[in-house]
Amino acid sequence: MEERVLGIGLIGCGNFCGAYLRTLGVKYKNVRFVCCSDLVTERAEKIAQEYNIRACTTEELLADPEVDIVLILTTPGSHYPLSIRALNAGKHVYCEKPMALNVEQANEIVALAESKGLYVGNAPDTFLDGGFQTCRKLIDEGAIGDIIGVTANFVGPGHELWHPHPDFYYEVGGGPILDMAPYFITALVSLVGPIEQMCCYGMKSFEERPIQDHTRKVEVLTNYAGIMKFRNGAIGNINMSFDIWKSMQPRLEIYGTEGVIFAPDPNTLEGDVLLLRAEHYKEELLKLPRFSIVKMLYSPESLKYFEKVDLVIPSPGNERGKGVSDMAEAIVQGRKARAGADISRHVSEALAAFNICSETCAPYVMQSTCEKPEPLY
Ligand SMILES: NC(=O)c1ccc[n+]([C@@H]2O[C@H](COP(=O)([O-])OP(=O)(O)OC[C@H]3O[C@@H](n4cnc5c(N)ncnc54)[C@H](O)[C@@H]3O)[C@@H](O)[C@H]2O)c1
Known part of the structure; x- marks a missing residue:
């Protein structure tokens, strides 16, 4: 099997980014952090110093040839525009939840990724x-x-x-x-x-x-x-x-x-x-x-x-990063990612449907479907 370590550019250095910085490149060694950015420059600088990576602007991050995967950990309103920007820059994307604010945005992200032969993956990976x-x-x-x-x-x-x-x-x-x-x-x-x-x-x-x-x-x-x-x-x-x-x-x-x-x-x-x-x-x-x-x-x-019931594979407890590492492996192996586009889009539609139903007081028929992701056991 090809051993390739993919570079991650992190956008969004807030409260939750430590959960990923503690595992990716540390426990999951098929990826490594390259650089990070945040609207609040000092937050990116603090994280860069703490985890020994480079702080930069989002523009620089998206242009960086060492970045293969853009990890988006910003607040929800910016997930869709940042995903689109990253895909247009030729990067794979893994984004915190929610993937998007509505079905149309989720569909657009998946279609753009498919048209460019890029991967999109989404939290949660629990x-x-x-x-x-x-x-x-x-x-x-x-x-x-x-x-x-x-x-x-x-x-x-x-x-x-x-x-x-x-x-x-x-x-x-x-x-x-x-x-x-x-x-x-x-x-x-x-x-x-x-x-x-x-x-x-x-x-x-x-x-x-x-x-x-x-x-x-x-x-x-x-x-x-x-x-x-x-x-x-x-x-x-x-x-x-x-x-x-x-x-x-x-x-x-x-x-x-x-x-x-x-x-x-x-x-x-x-x-x-x-x-x-x-x-x-x-x-x-x-x-x-x-x-x-x-x-x-x-x-x-x-x-x-x-x-x-005894666990079939170990549980390290409350950690994040497995989904990103699995996506990186999928990219290298050319297989489907488990926390990948299909399930992310389906879940996004279901989330949007709760709001649509609440407005219309009518049932909602799902348009998308997906396979159960491959098990790990
Ligand atoms: N906090 C948690 O316990 C937790 C748990 C699971 C998932 N999440 C998810 O993680 C994401 C981030 O949550 P958080 O708690 O870290 O939020 P946060 O507000 O603490 O951090 C978000 C960071 O993103 C930056 N940001 C916002 N828009 C940006 C943009 N356009 N470009 C660059 N930087 C931008 C902000 O300046 C901030 O530093 C959310 O989607 C949230 O749902 C959070």
């Missing part, structure tokens, strides 16, 4: 982690039978309690659907397959948010309840909110005819893979007196019937 690959293997092996349902929930009070510059979460491009749903939808598509139809209601519970030293006008919807129908017939619900102080809803669960999988959190990667085998569960329940069965079925005590 579905490549050991926990999700283990869920995938269980599903592929039929451990829970046919998938009939899912639930996906990220419900909390918003990111302004911890993020150093959180305004963008309430600007166009922000909100819980474009910010948090990519983790859940990408994980679900990689496990269950493409989505066929969706419905959703969305609302804005607060017109303004107190953020640090100022008050921020909210430009996006911040509280969503959606429903998805997958191409394989499975149905599922999704709740994404920045408006709810506390909830006990599970992060991600997958229901099959023969059992249930509780998956890790697709954002933080916390949590074990837990498997309930229906046959075993039924056998155990039937050993109980009849009235105790009812009690057990709906009590947290029934969690004791789940087994913790």
Whole structure:
């Protein structure tokens, strides 16, 4: 196999770039950082010094012959224009989520990349982690039978309690659907397959948010309840909110005819893979007196019937970079990238659909589809 180390130019040196700088070129050695840029020059200079790379302007970065892949870690509104600029400069692109603000932009990015023979890839890559690959293997092996349902929930009070510059979460491009749903939808598509139809209601519970030293006008919807129908017939619900102080809803669960999988959190990667085998569960329940069965079925005590599944590949925990490294390997090998154009565009359309449904109060039929990415196990 050809050993080639691809150069990365990083655009956007904010709060999250360290997650990539800590792994790419360090753990994933088929790539290396060449240079970085930011609208705020001092941020690029600080990162350049800390990680021993070059700080430059975005124009210089795009013209740099050592840069093969442009890694875009800017705020969401600039993902589309920067992706287009980078592709036009002849560079492969890997971008943080969301890929774009609407379906048209996502389609344009993919079409431009295809016309130029370039790769585009997108965060999240957490579905490549050991926990999700283990869920995938269980599903592929039929451990829970046919998938009939899912639930996906990220419900909390918003990111302004911890993020150093959180305004963008309430600007166009922000909100819980474009910010948090990519983790859940990408994980679900990689496990269950493409989505066929969706419905959703969305609302804005607060017109303004107190953020640090100022008050921020909210430009996006911040509280969503959606429903998805997958191409394989499975149905599922999704709740994404920045408006709810506390909830006990599970992060991600997958229901099959023969059992249930509780998956890790697709954002933080916390949590074990837990498997309930229906046959075993039924056998155990039937050993109980009849009235105790009812009690057990709906009590947290029934969690004791789940087994913790050993991971099929290791999970390093909450890290980023695997998707970029996989894309670099795909470029060299001439194969499809796992966090590549097809799944990114499909997820982008699904995210846009939540907003379209919220406006029209009508179901949305997905136009795009994709294959489940190749597993890593
Ligand atoms: N913060 C997190 O925990 C987190 C987690 C996962 C993903 N993300 C994603 O990563 C991306 C960046 O998030 P962040 O938290 O680092 O935001 P941030 O605001 O801290 O950093 C973004 C940086 O991009 C720069 N920037 C914006 N537009 C630019 C442009 N046109 N050209 C050059 N630089 C530009 C800003 O100056 C800023 O330094 C977002 O898409 C976000 O959804 C963030």
